Amino acid sequence: MPVTYERLEEAALVTFDNPPLNVFGQEMRAGLQAAIARAREERPARLILTGAGRAFVAGADAKEFDGPPLAPHLNDVLAELVALPFPILAAISGPALGGGLEIALACRYRIASPGATLGQPEVTLGLVPGAGATQRLPRLVGMAAAVDLIGQGGAIPAAKALAFGLVDELADDPLAAALAVPAEVLRRAIAADHRPAPAPDEAAVTAAHAQANRRAPGQEAPHLAIDLTASAATEPMETALLRERATFIARRQSDQARALRHVFFAERAAPARGRAYPAPVKLQAVLVVGGGTMGAGIAYALLLAGLTVHVIETDAAGVTRAEANLDKLITQGIERGSITDPAFRTRLTLGAGYTDLPQADLAIEAAFESLEVKQAIFAALQAALPPETILATNTSYLDVNLLAQGITDPGRFIGLHFFAPAHIMKLLEIVQGAKTSDAAMGMAFALAKRLGKIPVVAGVCDGFIGNRILARYRKACDLVMLESSCPKGIDAALRGFGMAMGPYEAQDLSGLDIAYANRKRQGRSGRYVTIADTLVEDMKRLGRKTNAGWYDYVDGKPVESDAVTHVIYRAADEAGINRTTLPAEDIADRALLAMIMEAILILQEGIAARPSDIDLVMVHGYGFPRWRGGLMHHADVITPPALLARLETLALEDPLSWAVPDLLRRLVGEARPFNSLN
Known part of the structure; x- marks a missing residue:
């Protein structure tokens, strides 16, 4: 059984046993609810919750999030737990994360082993806590610590949790310590639900939002979670808990949550x-x-x-x-x-x-x-x-x-x-x-x-997975630059999509001579744009290390270069191109289509075994936004039929730069997404 209930003289013990990390799914929630019902009948002097093996509870079963919520729901189960008329203690060894920490927060007293870790990582999956953390945690540790922990989605060691007041004591054997806590101490302990609301802290909330913007740019969940936590100071707890749950349910099927779950599972599958x-x-x-x-x-x-x-x-x-x-x-x-x-x-x-x-x-x-x-x-x-x-x-x-x-x-x-x-x-x-x-x-x-x-x-090819896609990306951006935009506009368009850096500021950082050496080794193919070669060969502009690359650098800060703009316009004139204006969305779309096209060819050739491998390479090696799920997950969001239509149009307009991979045609014909190849 994943949840067991046993009597230890006057105490009752509930043990979570779902190896290896006691991840909490529907069966576990039902087991805890049944244990609560039995304890309600038996009325032990204390009820202790603990985890078997090397974890208390390491979070909810994220696989459930792709379907409808399954009863019983953790927030309802914890409401029953809080309502029990005798002390409830959490004996925590190993990780208590997400729903696991929310279970502990609903207890009156918490004892952790020195090696335990505690945290609310929901925002890293595009979610917010859904079983009371945004209201109970600030009542225990104060607003500043709560918005920081919940907004960043991090975890803290047991010693820090003790200093915050998140746990009441540390013990090498938390279960033995829970059995030994004097009854008088438990009578004085106050559950979070019965503590006063935390004091407002606008400075801490503002700082938490700023930190979320730095650490998770473009992500929605951290800001929603911070605001929910801040509401603990101004709203009745019952009202705020309902809003927390509604936000959690709404987030489960959001695009960002789906994308972040995809990356989460891909990371765990890779090893x-x-x-x-x-x-x-x-x-x-x-x-x-x-x-x-x-x-x-x-x-x-x-x-x-x-x-x-x-x-x-x-x-x-x-x-x-x-x-x-x-x-x-x-x-x-x-x-x-x-x-x-x-x-x-x-x-x-x-x-x-x-x-x-x-x-x-x-x-x-x-x-x-x-x-x-x-x-x-x-x-x-x-x-x-x-x-x-x-x-x-x-x-x-x-x-x-x-x-x-x-x-x-x-x-x-x-x-x-x-x-x-x-x-x-x-x-x-x-x-x-x-x-x-x-x-x-x-x-x-x-x-x-x-x-x-x-x-x-x-597999073996020029540039393997990541650098091969990067080369195609740069070629596509160079064509956009020749025909319509400038380095600053292209960089802004790709940052607007969510890339960590634009292609030209990234080249300036790494050095234009590196990409130049690779182009010379590879030789010219397709429509070859010579602008970058001119910057290196004739103007010795190598990027930040020479204070001049795609940008000029004044006191270390990039500014648009009139010299580079002149080279761009001259190259367009020599190529007989009548430059036009392209909106930022279209610039990003063109660059992404080029990357996706190359990635499909990489799959087709067997250089990458599965689309999720490409997603991991792009997210962890090239600054692709995690909250978009990686390049191939994003391709599925666009949909293979839409990609096919777009690439067919571009291939007709410019067959030297664009092609339609056979694999894409096959997937469209079989009405399958790229994810089916995972």
Whole structure:
């Protein structure tokens, strides 16, 4: 049974037992309601709620949110719990999240283990709390702490919860402590429902809205949840609880909630593919070749994960530069509090060359994006390391199969495409070459798990999944720029859609020379716009690092460049183009259609296994708005028939830039969405 009821002398114990995390669904709610009814009849001296295993309750069953609400509803069950005429206690071990925390908030007394975490993450799924948190939490912890916790959708450790007044005490054995709480203490404890309304705090509410705008731009749920929480100071609790529930029900089927649920489940499904590839050995030591910005970020991420790391550079000067890069990251980590291990630095060594290398389970190359440079590195690594060491390249574009040609056993070779900054970005593209072994795949998935990254498997092509889509995106935006708009207008249109950055401000940040080098390597194809080449070749505008790229930079701030505008208009004149004005919505639509077209081709070719993999790559690697569910989820919102019609029109107008993938025609013919391929 997922919910059990038992008598412990004068006390009664209700245990939630739905492994692994006691996620609360309809059966669990019915079980709790039945336990409440039994307790109402037996009238124990105290009723204790606890969770079996490693959680109290880690939240509601999000799978239920795609259908109609199923009775009994948690808010109604908790109303019955609050009405019981004897003390109710929560004994919390592990996570108490979402509905789990709402259960605890309805109790009179809460005891948590030191390792417990408590939070209301509903807004991260496009929802608001629906079973009393917006009213009970501020009555316990005050308005400032409540709007912050609910508005951000975060979780806090037990010690902080104790300081806030969210829990009443900490204990290594919360159940034993709940049984031992003196009856006099319980008589003095006041349930949240019977406490006075919290004092208004307009400054805290305003700050919470501002924080939500920064952390979750474009998302509706955080602001709704903050306003509901603020209402605890001004509305009767009964009225506010009804409005909270109505808002929760309305949000379940909203576009943003559907999109955020899609990403949530895709993130949890991504590591599951690794079950087919057990790691050959326990990952303990890693070599990183290259201590530049990317290599240092990778090495630092490995150190944070508790691994032993040796960084290889070409000479003593390179070692000095690499050490400076790592020291800067380590200093920042200590200042932020993310490094507390006094032995952290002792797990890092650096050296020049490939002689006398330490033992390693994995070697990651993070050098300059040159086929010849990387092949030379792997020749040296192969000669210096035992045959069981997995060899990996961090290339962003180059052919992994070509890089593997010089390896005696190409099965040990794999692509591990980190995203910058490597110690922050959560995405890891695992590039599976034609001969990559199961052992190498297992090592890659083990690494992703150890680093807390989201693994997405990609096949071999130029740019893999993300950078291939990015290249198409940039080409489409360049055409829009040539025919109608300017960098500022295009950037604003894509930010308006929800992208973290526009394409041109992003290029200025990374450097125009990087994209330029890739274009030269790839050669010209389709309708080729030369504006970016002119900026690099003739004007030496490389972006922020030269204070001039697509924008001029004055005191570090971008301003439109008359010189760039002149190049754009001259290129349009030379191409015989009569520039027109395109609305922001049409600019974003054109760019998104280009990305979707390329993504469909990637699926069609088997470079990505499923649409949700593409969604994860775009959300976690390229700033695609999470609340839109990723690129392919957004394609389903547009609908395949509408995409087909739009792409057919564009392909007729400009067959060099647009095409209709066969996969899209097939899905339309079968009346299937992209999600059916997941």
